[in-house]
Amino acid sequence: MRNLTATRPLQPWTAPTASDPVSASLRLPGSKSITNRALVLSALAAGPSTLARPLRARDTELMAAALRAMGAHVSIADDERWLVRPHRLVGPAHVDVGLAGTIMRFVPPVAGLTEGQVTFDGDPQARNRPLGPLIEALRSLGVRIDTTGPGSLPLVVLGAGRVTGGEVVIDASASSQLVTGLLLAAPRFDRGLVVRHVGPPVPSAPHLRMTVQMLRSAGAAVDDSTPDVWVVEPGPLTGRSWEIEPDLSGAVPFFAAALVTGGEMTLRGWPPQGSAQPVERLRSLLQQMGAEVAFTTEGLTVRGTGTVRGLRADLSDVSELTPALTALAMLADSPSVFTGVGHIRGHETDRLAALAREFTGLGADITESSDGLEIRPRPLRGGTFRTYHDHRMAHAAAVAGLAVPGIELDDVACTSKTMPEFPALWSAVVTGKS
Ligand SMILES: O=C(O)C1=C[C@@H](OP(=O)(O)O)[C@@H](O)[C@H](O)C1
Numbered sequence: 001m002r003n004l005t006a007t008r009p010l011q012p013w014t015a016p017t018a019s020d021p022v023s024a025s026l027r028l029p030g031s032k033s034i035t036n037r038a039l040v041l042s043a044l045a046a047g048p049s050t051l052a053r054p055l056r057a058r059d060t061e062l063m064a065a066a067l068r069a070m071g072a073h074v075s076i077a078d079d080e081r082w083l084v085r086p087h088r089l090v091g092p093a094h095v096d097v098g099l100a101g102t103i104m105r106f107v108p109p110v111a112g113l114t115e116g117q118v119t120f121d122g123d124p125q126a127r128n129r130p131l132g133p134l135i136e137a138l139r140s141l142g143v144r145i146d147t148t149g150p151g152s153l154p155l156v157v158l159g160a161g162r163v164t165g166g167e168v169v170i171d172a173s174a175s176s177q178l179v180t181g182l183l184l185a186a187p188r189f190d191r192g193l194v195v196r197h198v199g200p201p202v203p204s205a206p207h208l209r210m211t212v213q214m215l216r217s218a219g220a221a222v223d224d225s226t227p228d229v230w231v232v233e234p235g236p237l238t239g240r241s242w243e244i245e246p247d248l249s250g251a252v253p254f255f256a257a258a259l260v261t262g263g264e265m266t267l268r269g270w271p272p273q274g275s276a277q278p279v280e281r282l283r284s285l286l287q288q289m290g291a292e293v294a295f296t297t298e299g300l301t302v303r304g305t306g307t308v309r310g311l312r313a314d315l316s317d318v319s320e321l322t323p324a325l326t327a328l329a330m331l332a333d334s335p336s337v338f339t340g341v342g343h344i345r346g347h348e349t350d351r352l353a354a355l356a357r358e359f360t361g362l363g364a365d366i367t368e369s370s371d372g373l374e375i376r377p378r379p380l381r382g383g384t385f386r387t388y389h390d391h392r393m394a395h396a397a398a399v400a401g402l403a404v405p406g407i408e409l410d411d412v413a414c415t416s417k418t419m420p421e422f423p424a425l426w427s428a429v430v431t432g433k434s
């Protein structure tokens, strides 16, 4: 099986230190999670769709390429508006998932609906990310899948062009994306789908709500009224125009900059009717850490008061924020304890181990627990910080670097996963040249 992933040259980068309060008003790129759900739903719809202000980054370009490889017409030439015209899905096709959880979990069910063989592989670290429960769930629904590894990439889906559907039991405690992947394709299964989760809690509940909300927007009938059970009726998905919100997770390091430096950061472009992303939860976390947060006509504004407070929190619903919040906690006036995020050991890297190791290398007092981190702030020093191909490790190092001179990332190019402009934009914002 081929691995088409090109080797990317490492890009060392020294995180800029802020000499003044960081203040800016920005419009950030679109949400990865919304863009990739919209691409999948559009490729499975009965008519054409558009995505307004999508995220252009490695994860979303690879998703577009994956769907195109299986026959959908996906045009991403225009930064402001991507076009998707569904087409009969046919193999043979190869899907390079890169390091994207959204591709490795959302596309195999689509491959089951494809006529022909679809192979999947990605970056070496993608092979470590949990996929077994999805493979088993699809097999139990009659989809033929060949694997060489123990329930992980690489894999081959021998698509029959249709999936009967029915009922499936899955342990999705390793990732909410295991459920989302099944749900997104489920309206196109002959009998629809009932997904029943059995096991420790599913993390990232807001991402599951986003999935249900977007399925309904595309015309699907979904019942999520019973905890840990999702019922999707069979039926056509409609093509539509998707407005992609700015990425909330990508915004967090910028909000953190306001907190650390006593500055003010406004992110423009929030939907007036409420967000599909967990804005209220983020607002509460930042407030507990000492920020003032306000929604104005211009956007979402976070103001630092000059002091960062320690935080005790279960972060299971917003686990992808753990790296940036850990960096903030390093600079706080009291200890922090984060729990509920054991599953981020299966994110782009083992984030608990990587954060503990790299910040310890800078002089931090940080320890891993089985499901989180404990941080007792003390002065940090500059030094090398390894990012392990993980964009959010780079975000964490950048936040610490605001207050600690000489933090040298071995590679910042990993930020291309969700925000290729991150190094340039961050430097401009921190130095006041944005
Ligand atoms: O569905 C999604 O778009 C995502 C779900 C979450 O995954 P996990 O449930 O694996 O944490 C989140 O961390 C990830 O960044 C994006």
Ligand SMILES: C=C(OP(=O)(O)O)C(=O)O
Residues within 6 Å of the ligand: 099, 100, 101, 102, 320, 347, 348, 392, 418
């Ligand atoms: C966990 C993340 O990504 P993925 O969508 O690849 O799971 C993340 O972006 O923090």
